[in-house]
Amino acid sequence: MSKLLPGREVPLGKYTFVQRLLPQRERRTVGAWCFLDHFGPQSVINMPGMQVPPHPHMGLQTVTWLLEGEVLHRDSVGSLQTIHPGQLNLMTAGHGIAHSEESPAEHPPSLHGLQLWVALPAAAKDGTARFDHHENLPRTTFDGGAATVVMGEFGGLTSPALTFSPLVGVDLLLDPGASIELPLRPDFEYAMVVMAGAVSVDGTPVEPHSLLYLGENLHSSRVQGGARLFLIGGEPFAEELVMWWNFVGRSHEDIAEARAAWGDGERSERFGTVHGYAGAPLPAPALPTIRLAPRGRAPVTTL
Numbered sequence: 001m002s003k004l005l006p007g008r009e010v011p012l013g014k015y016t017f018v019q020r021l022l023p024q025r026e027r028r029t030v031g032a033w034c035f036l037d038h039f040g041p042q043s044v045i046n047m048p049g050m051q052v053p054p055h056p057h058m059g060l061q062t063v064t065w066l067l068e069g070e071v072l073h074r075d076s077v078g079s080l081q082t083i084h085p086g087q088l089n090l091m092t093a094g095h096g097i098a099h100s101e102e103s104p105a106e107h108p109p110s111l112h113g114l115q116l117w118v119a120l121p122a123a124a125k126d127g128t129a130r131f132d133h134h135e136n137l138p139r140t141t142f143d144g145g146a147a148t149v150v151m152g153e154f155g156g157l158t159s160p161a162l163t164f165s166p167l168v169g170v171d172l173l174l175d176p177g178a179s180i181e182l183p184l185r186p187d188f189e190y191a192m193v194v195m196a197g198a199v200s201v202d203g204t205p206v207e208p209h210s211l212l213y214l215g216e217n218l219h220s221s222r223v224q225g226g227a228r229l230f231l232i233g234g235e236p237f238a239e240e241l242v243m244w245w246n247f248v249g250r251s252h253e254d255i256a257e258a259r260a261a262w263g264d265g266e267r268s269e270r271f272g273t274v275h276g277y278a279g280a281p282l283p284a285p286a287l288p289t290i291r292l293a294p295r296g297r298a299p300v301t302t303l
């Protein structure tokens with residue numbers, strides 16, 4: 001039932017590359033998690049590092065999680081927040097927000113982390129934009145490692161982060177030679193990314209740059225090895241989505257409207273203005289000539 005899905009390298013901004021692990025052709029969402037980029041570890045000594053100019057989002061939350069380095073977040077609701085390893089930056093776009101992300105001028109030598117998106121369910125997709133920074137997240141140690149609960153509930157600990165559907169995101173540190181029984185919920189589906197090291201999960205070897213889709217109806221998984229992992233999961237997301245550029249919508253029209261509302265990003269009433277970023281906003285790319293079709297969590301298989 002589990003399946004290893006290799007990521008692909010894509011550019012992010014002008015100076016960095018990331019491994020894109022979600023969405024994939026055969027797995028568009030895991031719970032409400034709809035996007036997962038793993039960046040680094042990358043040396044950013046005497047380099048600009050991450051430089052992502054102001055761009056809009058709608059219909060989703062962005063989750064930024066660092067293992068090394070620093071990222072400075074600015075957004076159109078007035079936030080200015082540097083994030084450090086072990087902290088959570090959570091931006092809830094709702095109907096619309098814009099943000100930029102950059103390595104500060106003076107930054108640590110290495111950059112390593114994840115950016116994920118969570119699709120907002122219909123009831124929350126047009127909500128008010130907001131930004132939350134969580135300095136301290138619940139953390140527990142166990143025989144063989146430690147877990148930090150970034151989103152949702154895990155092992156009896158609950159993250160203070162705002163969620164809109166039943167889901168979980170957990171950072172797991174496994175000591176070399178560890179063998180743990182990972183407790184899972186049968187009503188959730190799960191996937192895992194290895195950020196450093198290597199593990200085997202119920203016998204399947206997993207290394208960085210792939211997403212292991214674990215499946216649903218699971219009560220536990222046996223994870224062996226020494227690694228830093230991130231586990232995502234949630235109730236399978238039933239709504240069909242249209243994902244295009246930085247937008248999550250329900251229809252071609254949703255996307256076309258958002259694209260028009262951003263334009264070249266210089267003045268957008270809907271998405272607002274990001275102040276202080278040294279550079280022009282990202283203009284929206286051209287819409288494809290075909291209509292964008294809503295898609296389910298995985299392709300419908302035909303026999």
Ligand code: MN
Pocket residue numbers: 055057062099246
């Ligand atoms: Mn973004």
